[in-house]
Structure formats: C-alpha cells, structure tokens
Amino acid sequence: MSVLESLLPGKNLLHIENCDIDEAESTITVKVSSVQTKITCPICGFPTTKIHSHYERKLADLSWANYSTSLELRVRKFFCINNECFRRIFTERLPSTVIPWARRTIRLASQLKNIGLALGGAAGIRLSKQLGFNASRNTLLNLVRKIPLPLFDSLKIIGVDDFCFRKCKTYGTIIVDLETNKPVTLLKDRSAETLSSWLKEHPGIKIVSRDRARAYEKGIKEGAPEAIQVADRFHLLQNLAQTLYEVFGIHSKEFKEIEKIRNQSSVVKDEENIVVSTIPTLAPAPTKQQKKAEQRRTRRFEKYQKIWELHSQGWSAKAIAKKLGIGCTTVFRYLRNPTFIERRGRSDKGRSLVTPYQDYIIKRWNEGCRETKTLFEEIKQQGFSGSYTTVSRYTTRLRECQGLKKRQRYSTKRLPKIIKPSKKPLTPYSAAWLILGRSDEEISKSEQEELIVLLKAQSPSLKEGIELAQKFISLVRQNKYGN
Ligand SMILES: [Zn+2]
Incomplete structure (x- = not known):
C-alpha cells in the first residue's frame, strides 16, 4: 500500500483503507480516511479532539495510468470546545487535498484550470475527456473565472488603449502595467468617465501612455491630473505613417514620374530578356472621363482654398459651412489636412481585363504566335470578356518592346524573350x-x-x-x- 499511499494528495494526512479496480469501466475507487491529529476550529482556531461523527465525500482525482480515479474520503466532524465560539460543530479541513464543498481534488481542479486557460470551454472539454477527466464545459469555465486577478498595488506607469468586442460596434479599454508588461484590467467601454473613475480608484499613477483619442485625454486629465500623458511608440509610428501618406498624396506627379523611371529601367534586362510593364509608357490623350475628373479636382481645390482662407480669417467651421453651402463634416475634413490631398488613384491602376491572361499571351508570344486575332480567340475560349481592341493594345506594346513594326509578325532576327514585371x-x-x-x-x-x-x-x-x-x-x- 505504501506506493499507492505516496500517490495520494495530502499523503501524510490520509490512509488507504481499500482500493477497488473496475477493469471493465477503467475506474479506480480508493477508500481513504483522514488521520490528521491536529484539528482546529476553522472559526476560532481552537484545538479539539472531540469527535462528533463521520461522513463520506466522493472526490474526483487525477487519472492513474488509464484509470479514472475517485477518492471515497471519510472525514470527521468535531465539536468546537471553545465556549466563546459561535460554531458548535465543524467538519475537519484537508487543505492540501480539497477545498470545502468541492467535488474534485485540488490537483485535479488545477489541471482542469490549466486546460481551461489554454483552450477555453469547448476544446478544453474535448482534451479533458481524452485525459480521462469527467468535467463539463461550465465547470472548466467556472474554474477559470474563479482564478483571482493579480493584484497591482503600486501601479506607476500604465498604457491605455482600446480593443473591440465587435469591430466598429462596441469597444472596451485595456489597461496595461508598462513596467511588467502585464494587463491590469479591462474596462467596459472607452469613455472618459469610465477611465477617469478607474484612475481615481488607483491613485499614484505617474505616467499614462495613450493614443490620440480625445476621450482618453479627458479621462486621464480628470482621473489622474498629476500624471504625465505620453504617446506610445506604436501610435507615434502609426501617426507618422498617416502623415507620410498625406505628404506623398500631394506629390502624385512625382509618383507618376517614379513609375515612368521604374518602367523604363526595367524594359531591357539583358540581350535575352525584355521585361514589359503592365502600365502604358505613353499617356493616352485625355478622354472625356479624365477631363471631367480634372474639372472635379479643380472644383475641390478651389473649395479647399476657400475654406482655409475663411478659417485663417477666424471664421468658425459652422459659419464656413453655411457660407459655402456645404456640410460641417466636409469643412472639418478639409481643415484636418493643412495641405490639399489628391484623390487616391484607382486601386486597380495598371490592371485591365487582359491582366489575368497576360501570362498566357506572353507564353504564346514567346512561342512565336504574334497574331492578335488568334490570341484574342484563344483567351476568349478561356473566359476573356474584353474587346479585340483591348488585346490589340497589349500586343502592340509587346511588339514595340521587341522592336517589331506595326502588324509585323515575323522577324529574321532572334527576338529577346518577354518577361512580365513582378x-x-x-x-x-x-x-x-x-x-x-x-x-x-x-x-x-x-x-x-x-x-x-x-x-x-x-x-x-x-x-x-x-x-x-x-x-x-x-x-x-x-x-x-x-x-
Ligand atoms: Zn470554534
């Protein structure tokens, strides 16, 4: 029995009376009784030896090999012999084995808690079953919920940021201790009031790192007026990226220039290969649509200038909106950017209906098929929905790149191979x-x-x-x- 006894939880306090193995059910039931000698009342701490009665508790324990194991624990009830104590009878405690009222040993509860923490309810329960633990999903979650939150008694430097319960719908606030890099708490929303009342409950905070949200600024000012507010590195760099984006946005001409240079430099790689850009090297004559877009841009630019002119004269956003007959939001949007922002180009710039078939066309072209009509028919078979002209524009470019003349299909010279740029x-x-x-x-x-x-x-x-x-x-x- 000594080997078995050393496998028991709280082994010096328990004695094995009997051990039942059910081969068919793969279960072990161990009958144990408490042998601890020093019993004290849980209320007054007074020692006692006066037994009132015995009773049995069944506790689930960790599996032994492949057997689910349970303990049939026989514990005693005692009289408290301290006349001044209000508790007359109490059950003996076995603090290293089980907590009062629990139906599983402390060590099993601890394993289940670890599984719950790592996997959550549903997946956790699947693994627990595999390991021979009999528990429900709610048991796992309850065990996790009962874990006490860490105490942060001397918070000095914290970070505040928002997180979403549902993206774009509901947000909460997370507070992190930046000295230990550990989360401290979650707040139900991201309002100034919630943050400030939490800060008031936690005095002594010296530095708060936050993003640019106005609500946090206000909340910190109210809840921890002494604290220094700083921006964290992540948000500083994020803001920088936004600013760079705005700066680059007003240099669209320069970006077009760069595209030209990149394309030209990539046309001739070596004598064997030619890289053909997907973007036309020569800008086509302005179409009706482009002319209209140009007019719209002019109008936007004039509006932008007017708004800033009135703003510099001290007009309020509301007054500007009224004067120009536009919405307040528009005025705010223009005033947010000290420089005029060009419209973002189309995200499908450089793409056409031919794009998905370019690999095929280039392959056939390099094989020697330079007949636009044939290529057009072939890709049409594959699902191409564009016009003949679209294909012809592309094949014209391929021809130009290889130095062929218009409609020239054959060459006596060995032509360099065409490669698509990446x-x-x-x-x-x-x-x-x-x-x-x-x-x-x-x-x-x-x-x-x-x-x-x-x-x-x-x-x-x-x-x-x-x-x-x-x-x-x-x-x-x-x-x-x-x-
Ligand atoms: Zn007592």
Missing part, C-alpha cells in the same frame, strides 16, 4: 510603409533603398519630408534622444 506600382500608401521599413512588397532591401533614393530625388520637399521621418523613426526606435 513590381507593383508604388503608391503613397506603400511608400509610407516603405519609409517605415515595413513594406509588405516582396522587394529586396537594396531595391527598397533604391526606391527611397528615387523618391528623395524627385523634389526637395519630398527629400526633406523623408529625411525628417527617418530621423524621427531612429529617434523612436533606438531611444536616441537629444540627437
């Missing part, structure tokens, strides 16, 4: 992340550097903007203050 066009958005070193495009480090050099070379103000941004980034990332 580069995506540079947009203000991708350029902003390029400067931040978080470009998601699959381009090498050296290419990224080349692009930045190219950007800087376009105009003095772009150069200045990028250099300021780079200084700021190194300051934020490497804690280089005072440089």
Whole structure:
C-alpha cells in the first residue's frame, strides 16, 4: 500500500483503507480516511479532539495510468470546545487535498484550470475527456473565472488603449502595467468617465501612455491630473505613417514620374530578356472621363482654398459651412489636412481585363504566335470578356518592346524573350510603409533603398519630408534622444 499511499494528495494526512479496480469501466475507487491529529476550529482556531461523527465525500482525482480515479474520503466532524465560539460543530479541513464543498481534488481542479486557460470551454472539454477527466464545459469555465486577478498595488506607469468586442460596434479599454508588461484590467467601454473613475480608484499613477483619442485625454486629465500623458511608440509610428501618406498624396506627379523611371529601367534586362510593364509608357490623350475628373479636382481645390482662407480669417467651421453651402463634416475634413490631398488613384491602376491572361499571351508570344486575332480567340475560349481592341493594345506594346513594326509578325532576327514585371506600382500608401521599413512588397532591401533614393530625388520637399521621418523613426526606435 505504501506506493499507492505516496500517490495520494495530502499523503501524510490520509490512509488507504481499500482500493477497488473496475477493469471493465477503467475506474479506480480508493477508500481513504483522514488521520490528521491536529484539528482546529476553522472559526476560532481552537484545538479539539472531540469527535462528533463521520461522513463520506466522493472526490474526483487525477487519472492513474488509464484509470479514472475517485477518492471515497471519510472525514470527521468535531465539536468546537471553545465556549466563546459561535460554531458548535465543524467538519475537519484537508487543505492540501480539497477545498470545502468541492467535488474534485485540488490537483485535479488545477489541471482542469490549466486546460481551461489554454483552450477555453469547448476544446478544453474535448482534451479533458481524452485525459480521462469527467468535467463539463461550465465547470472548466467556472474554474477559470474563479482564478483571482493579480493584484497591482503600486501601479506607476500604465498604457491605455482600446480593443473591440465587435469591430466598429462596441469597444472596451485595456489597461496595461508598462513596467511588467502585464494587463491590469479591462474596462467596459472607452469613455472618459469610465477611465477617469478607474484612475481615481488607483491613485499614484505617474505616467499614462495613450493614443490620440480625445476621450482618453479627458479621462486621464480628470482621473489622474498629476500624471504625465505620453504617446506610445506604436501610435507615434502609426501617426507618422498617416502623415507620410498625406505628404506623398500631394506629390502624385512625382509618383507618376517614379513609375515612368521604374518602367523604363526595367524594359531591357539583358540581350535575352525584355521585361514589359503592365502600365502604358505613353499617356493616352485625355478622354472625356479624365477631363471631367480634372474639372472635379479643380472644383475641390478651389473649395479647399476657400475654406482655409475663411478659417485663417477666424471664421468658425459652422459659419464656413453655411457660407459655402456645404456640410460641417466636409469643412472639418478639409481643415484636418493643412495641405490639399489628391484623390487616391484607382486601386486597380495598371490592371485591365487582359491582366489575368497576360501570362498566357506572353507564353504564346514567346512561342512565336504574334497574331492578335488568334490570341484574342484563344483567351476568349478561356473566359476573356474584353474587346479585340483591348488585346490589340497589349500586343502592340509587346511588339514595340521587341522592336517589331506595326502588324509585323515575323522577324529574321532572334527576338529577346518577354518577361512580365513582378513590381507593383508604388503608391503613397506603400511608400509610407516603405519609409517605415515595413513594406509588405516582396522587394529586396537594396531595391527598397533604391526606391527611397528615387523618391528623395524627385523634389526637395519630398527629400526633406523623408529625411525628417527617418530621423524621427531612429529617434523612436533606438531611444536616441537629444540627437
Ligand atoms: Zn470554534
């Protein structure tokens, strides 16, 4: 019995009386009784030896090998012999085995809690069953919920940010201890009132890091007026990316120029191969639509100038809106940006109906099929829904790249092979992340550097903007203050 006894929880306090193995059910039932000698009343702490009665509790325990195990625990009830104590009879406690009223041992509850923490209810219960523990989903979740929250008695530096219960619908606030990098609490919303009342309950906070949200600014001012408010690195860099995006947005001309340079430099790779850009090298004559877009831009620009003119004369946003016959929101939107923002180009820029068939066309072209009509028929079979002209525009470009004349299909010279470029066009958005070193495009480090050099070379103000941004980034990332 000694081996079995050492497997018991609280082994020095329990004695095995009997052990039943049910092979068919794969269960072990161990009958144990308490042998602890020092009994004290849980209320007054007075020692006693006066037994009142015995009773049995059934406790689930950890599995032994492949057997689900339960303990039939025989415990005693005692009289409290302290005349001043209000408790007359009590059950003996076995603090290393089980907590009062529980139906499982402490060590089983602890395992279930770990499973619940790692996997949650549904998945946790599947694993528990596999391990031979008999528990329900709610048991797991209740065990997790009962874990006491860590105590943070001396919070000094905290971070405040929002998180979403449902994106764009309901948000809460998370508070993190920035000295230990551990979450402290979750607040039900992201209002100034909730944050300020939490801060009032936790005095002594010296520094609060936050994003630009006005509500947090107000909440901190009210709840912890002594605390210094700072912006964290993540939000500083996020704001920088936004600013860069706006700056790049007003340099659309320069971005077009860069595209041209990139395309030209990629046309001839070597004597064997030619890379053909998907973007036309020559801008087509302005179409009706483009002319209209140009007119719309002019109108927007005039509106922008007018709003800022009135604003600088001290007009309120409301008055400006009334005077110009536009909405207040529009006025605010224009006033948020000190420089005129160009409309973002179409996200499908450089794409046409031919794009999905370009690989096929280039393959056939390199094989020697330079008949637009044949190619048109072939891709039509594959589901192409565009016109003959669209295909013909593309084949004309292929012809131009290889130095063939209009409608020329054969050449006595050996023609270089055509390759599709893999580069995506540079947009203000991708350029902003390029400067931040978080470009998601699959381009090498050296290419990224080349692009930045190219950007800087376009105009003095772009150069200045990028250099300021780079200084700021190194300051934020490497804690280089005072440089
Ligand atoms: Zn007592």
